[in-house]
Amino acid sequence: MGSIEFEASRLGTKEHWDSVYSRELTSFKEIGDEGEVWFGEESVYKMVQWAAKHVPPSNDPMILDIGSGNGALLFSLFEDENYSPKLLYGIDYSEDAVILAKNIAQKRGAAEITFNICDFLSQDPPIADVRRTADSINTWDLLLDKGTYDAIALGEKDNLGRSSVFSYPSRAARLIKPGGFFLITSCNFTEQELRANFATEETGLLYHSSIKYATFTFGGQSGAKYSSIAFQKTTQ
Numbered sequence: 001m002g003s004i005e006f007e008a009s010r011l012g013t014k015e016h017w018d019s020v021y022s023r024e025l026t027s028f029k030e031i032g033d034e035g036e037v038w039f040g041e042e043s044v045y046k047m048v049q050w051a052a053k054h055v056p057p058s059n060d061p062m063i064l065d066i067g068s069g070n071g072a073l074l075f076s077l078f079e080d081e082n083y084s085p086k087l088l089y090g091i092d093y094s095e096d097a098v099i100l101a102k103n104i105a106q107k108r109g110a111a112e113i114t115f116n117i118c119d120f121l122s123q124d125p126p127i128a129d130v131r132r133t134a135d136s137i138n139t140w141d142l143l144l145d146k147g148t149y150d151a152i153a154l155g156e157k158d159n160l161g162r163s164s165v166f167s168y169p170s171r172a173a174r175l176i177k178p179g180g181f182f183l184i185t186s187c188n189f190t191e192q193e194l195r196a197n198f199a200t201e202e203t204g205l206l207y208h209s210s211i212k213y214a215t216f217t218f219g220g221q222s223g224a225k226y227s228s229i230a231f232q233k234t235t236q
């Protein structure tokens with residue numbers, strides 16, 4: 001798999017995210033601040049618009065947000081496009097992120113959205129019995145990732161010296177229904193790198209489309225600050 005690798009950094013540790021969400025949870029309790037919208041409102045808006053077009057709410061899709069943080073993306077799907085809250089799921093390995101998202105869900109009347117603690121690199125997302133689905137494999141119509149693969153890329157390597165950048169794509173792909181989608185927004189990887197990492201024989205994912213953002217030019221190079229790319233699963 002052709003891919004750049006990153007040096008491990010604090011941003012790739014659970015301790016870092018635990019301290020971020022502990023602070024955000026305190027601030028929510030004290031002043032009602034819901035916390036940071038990673039990559040800003042534009043990325044949320046555009047990802048939700050992409051979903052509404054390709055995985056419309058009228059099809060009752062099951063949607064999982066990997067590393068859901070404060071849950072902003074799922075709240076937007078529910079509030080702005082009327083996705084069924086019973087079919088929206090968020091997972092995060094930081095307990096305070098999950099508590100924060102659940103608190104915000106209560107406040108926004110979105111308590112039917114499910115948030116669970118789950119380390120995506122070692123556990124399959126727990127799934128409520130809405131469709132009597134036995135497990136999470138080949139189940140989801142749409143997986144979302146906004147900034148989580150970026151954080152994971154900054155984590156420690158495993159015992160074999162391999163970065164989780166390599167295991168994440170197939171872990172994600174096996175959860176998706178044939179014909180289902182994976183939509184990722186990243187600031188650490190270019191569109192070409194995301195395509196090289198995710199659209200492989202092993203994952204069975206094919207490049208589907210990308211979301212356009214305003215571009216900037218620096219040092220003669222032109223590019224967007226982050227990329228959103230969608231893949232579709234073709235095989236079991």
Ligand SMILES: C[S@@+](CC[C@H](N)C(=O)[O-])C[C@H]1O[C@@H](n2cnc3c(N)ncnc32)[C@H](O)[C@@H]1O
Pocket residue numbers: 017018036037038066067068069070072091092093094097118119120121145146147148151152
């Ligand atoms: C950059 S933040 C983005 C949060 C959220 N997606 C957003 O857009 O606001 C990365 C998130 O990934 C979560 N995360 C990192 N590694 C994870 C893992 N192995 N399993 C589950 N969540 C993880 C962090 O706790 C954090 O919430």
